Amino acid sequence: MLQLARPDSLVDRVVAAIRAEISSGRLSADSRLPTEHQLSEQLNVSRSVVREAVSQLKADGILVSQRGNGSFISRTPTGTVFRLPGTSRGATDLAQLFEMRLWIEIQAASVAAARRNAGDLLKMRNALEVMQEHPNDFTKSSAADVDFHQAIVAACKNDYFMAFHDFLGGQLAQGRLVAWQNSARLPGGARPASNEHAMMYQAIEAGESQAAADCARAHLESAALRFGIKLG
Incomplete structure (x- = not known):
């Protein structure tokens, strides 16, 4: 089951948790991401937080949408966008x-x-x-x-x-x-x-x-x- 690490905002923590699942191979390229409802329950966060995290991962090229089928791990699961990490205050160190x-x-x-x-x-x-x-x-x-x-x-x-x-x-x-x-x-x-x-x-x-x-x-x-x- 997905588990949250401790840093940053809730959205950052959800992003980090999904990235960790991809890095570990538990979510492989072309596999389907759990639904918004499932992620919300597993990670104990609101669906709006999950929605924002998924939007960021799509913008970074890590997730892709398939109309009517949900979100899938892209074939470039490390993403196509580089972001600087944030601190626990949500700002760049x-x-x-x-x-x-x-x-x-x-x-x-x-x-x-x-x-x-x-x-x-x-x-x-x-x-x-x-x-x-x-x-x-x-x-x-x-x-x-x-x-x-x-x-x-x-x-x-x-x-x-x-x-x-x-x-x-x-x-x-x-x-x-x-x-x-x-x-x-x-x-x-x-x-x-x-x-x-x-x-x-x-x-x-x-x-x-x-x-x-x-x-x-x-x-x-x-x-x-x-x-x-x-x-x-």
């Missing part, structure tokens, strides 16, 4: 996200310094100018922050890396907006963050991979501290 960004963006800056071209540098400069000219327009500055880091990743010339970073950027967009808002309340305002980006750009423009990596590390560690998070 910011400390772990910053740590993942640290690992990713250090390497991205290093590779970008070796592979960037004039077009990549122009995009970075344009984003820098927006951040520098509009430090108190948090919507503009945070969007430029995203553009700056996207330009660095694009300079790596790896389509797979770019696709993953685009996904991650979408997850972090709200966090970057909050970061710029937080900066306005700190000594020096947004200037430290703007200076960190400028230093990264200078190292990448100069083609100095190690310096670019060091600047990326310093930027991410400082950005995390502005959220009260110490990395390392």
Whole structure:
């Protein structure tokens, strides 16, 4: 019988329970998912919770509908969509996200310094100018922050890396907006963050991979501290 693990919201817990059944092989590809009523009874949750969990699994490509026959495990039971896990508060764990960004963006800056071209540098400069000219327009500055880091990743010339970073950027967009808002309340305002980006750009423009990596590390560690998070 299906059993719930303990984290997250009820919907997340139902999703995790169904995923566990698929991973264990108890629910195999093309097999029929228990009915909404059966899942509700087995997992001791409301049918609306089950319905929402099933909708998420369908959106992720894990379940497919057959009209009149219910839901079935797809032939790609691991799904076609990547989601970041949530914490027990139902929100993404910011400390772990910053740590993942640290690992990713250090390497991205290093590779970008070796592979960037004039077009990549122009995009970075344009984003820098927006951040520098509009430090108190948090919507503009945070969007430029995203553009700056996207330009660095694009300079790596790896389509797979770019696709993953685009996904991650979408997850972090709200966090970057909050970061710029937080900066306005700190000594020096947004200037430290703007200076960190400028230093990264200078190292990448100069083609100095190690310096670019060091600047990326310093930027991410400082950005995390502005959220009260110490990395390392």
